[in-house]
Amino acid sequence: MEIAISIQKIAKEYNGLRAVDDVSLEVQAGTIFGLLGPNGAGKTTLIKILTTLMRPTSGSASVEGHDIQTQGKAVRRLIGVVPQENNLDRYLTARENLTLHARMHGMHRRDFNPRIDELLELTGLSGRQHDFPDTFSGGMQRRVVVARALVHNPHVLFLDEPTAGLDPQSRRALWDYILSLRSKMTIFLTTHYMDEAEELCERIVIMDHGKILVDGTSEQLKEAFAHSHVYELEFRADGDRYEELIRSLPFIESLERRGGVFRLSLPGEEYLKPLMDSIGSGDIKKICLREPSLEEVFLELTGRKVRE
Ligand SMILES: Nc1ncnc2c1ncn2[C@@H]1O[C@H](COP(=O)(O)OP(=O)(O)O)[C@@H](O)[C@H]1O
Ligand SMILES: [Mg+2]
Structure with a gap:
């Protein structure tokens, strides 16, 4: 199987604190991979490094063969990112947020318009596309962020705690949507919800204090550690x-x-x-x-x- 994400001994220090401590990992293309860990485990730091938002203190990593430090531009073209905090532009409508993203990726109107129509439809946002994010529920805002991350047809989607703080219906809707993407792309998600990892992820790594503790399917982890x-x-x-x-x-x-x-x-x-x-x-x-x-x-x- 092809490797989509390859990580070799990545570390990140913040003033002496090793938030990510020599993590090595390979993620297979086309799978849903889950990084599970409590608050402060280092999940967001690792995602920021992989998505080129932050430089590691040491180590290297690549996405579909492109080095995150020397080929950042190629990496950014390949990935979609749903950050932990919603970062929608509140002065743009849902649709305009997606359009802006498409333009920043250099897409042509005739390509992005049908793509945005499709994504708004699939995420159930068509009816509200001309409204501003502040008028949306948490679940709807999250869906806009996911739709935006997919506009440029990324091969690898990073989701940092996609359903944190959502009500059960919104979580379910987002889970179903994520599951519908399975095998169409590689998905790297972080969560501290066990049920989410169990429901979505084909492989789970549990990390804490910057280190990987275990790695396997949910069945394997339960058999070995409970x-x-x-x-x-x-x-x-x-x-x-x-x-x-x-x-x-x-x-x-x-x-x-x-x-x-x-x-x-x-x-x-x-x-x-x-x-x-x-x-x-x-x-x-x-x-x-x-x-x-x-x-x-x-x-x-x-x-x-x-x-x-
Ligand atoms: N910009 C930063 N400066 C200093 N310390 C940070 C910064 N970002 C995160 N940390 C610390 O690094 C550790 C890992 O944080 P984070 O990657 O956000 O973990 P998680 O996403 O698993 O909750 C925590 O102890 C956190 O306080
Ligand atoms: Mg985090």
């Missing part, structure tokens, strides 16, 4: 009696109760039999293994301390 064995148990009756009993068992790692449903974690599946032996199976209505989530993997790797 150690807990979490079961859900539901009783027909008398939950209170069982709660006391379960809490008294020495091998129960944690227990949460919601009404008649208990969620408990065991150190390993070999503890399931002793658990069943102690509670007896008579009153159990349901027992099931809960799939480990990407969130558990993320918290295990990046810790539970709150980031600002």
Whole structure:
């Protein structure tokens, strides 16, 4: 498979702080790649370097074979960028924002007009194209930024936290749109939402403190890093009696109760039999293994301390 983005030991220091710390990575063409990490992990810094907005302190990278430091112009022609903060021109309408972008890329009116019509249609913005961004919801503004990034038919699309702060409907709409681009171009997105990474990304890299921690599909990461064995148990009756009993068992790692449903974690599946032996199976209505989530993997790797 072809490599769309190639990164060799990229580092970025801000006054001694290594925001990106020797990251090496290759992204296959035509895939949706997800860079997942908590606030301050270094995601935006890495995107800024790859999109030629910022120079690395050391290391090198290329997009479709073009060096980001010596062939910046060629790189910028190939890429579309959706930055973390919406940077629409508020004195231009949605359509004018797209037109300005097309002109800056040297496109001809006869090429960009039909392209802009198409993008406005696909992102559901046709009806509002002559309105100003300030009159749009967060989700609509985000869609304008995505549409703008696609005007010049980029091969590689960078999306920095595309759905941060959006309501569930707007997120879903944007996800569907991103999924519709799958295999038509390479997509490099950052997020701190596990569900987003799971839904969209064929490959996920988790980074923190400037370094890559793990790399794989969501299935691979869950299999390798979610150690807990979490079961859900539901009783027909008398939950209170069982709660006391379960809490008294020495091998129960944690227990949460919601009404008649208990969620408990065991150190390993070999503890399931002793658990069943102690509670007896008579009153159990349901027992099931809960799939480990990407969130558990993320918290295990990046810790539970709150980031600002
Ligand atoms: N322009 C800057 N000057 C100084 N420090 C910065 C600058 N931009 C980011 N940082 C710091 O670098 C680290 C990584 O930031 P960033 O790349 O924005 O992470 P993320 O996008 O994963 O939240 C953070 O500690 C942040 O405070
Ligand atoms: Mg960021």
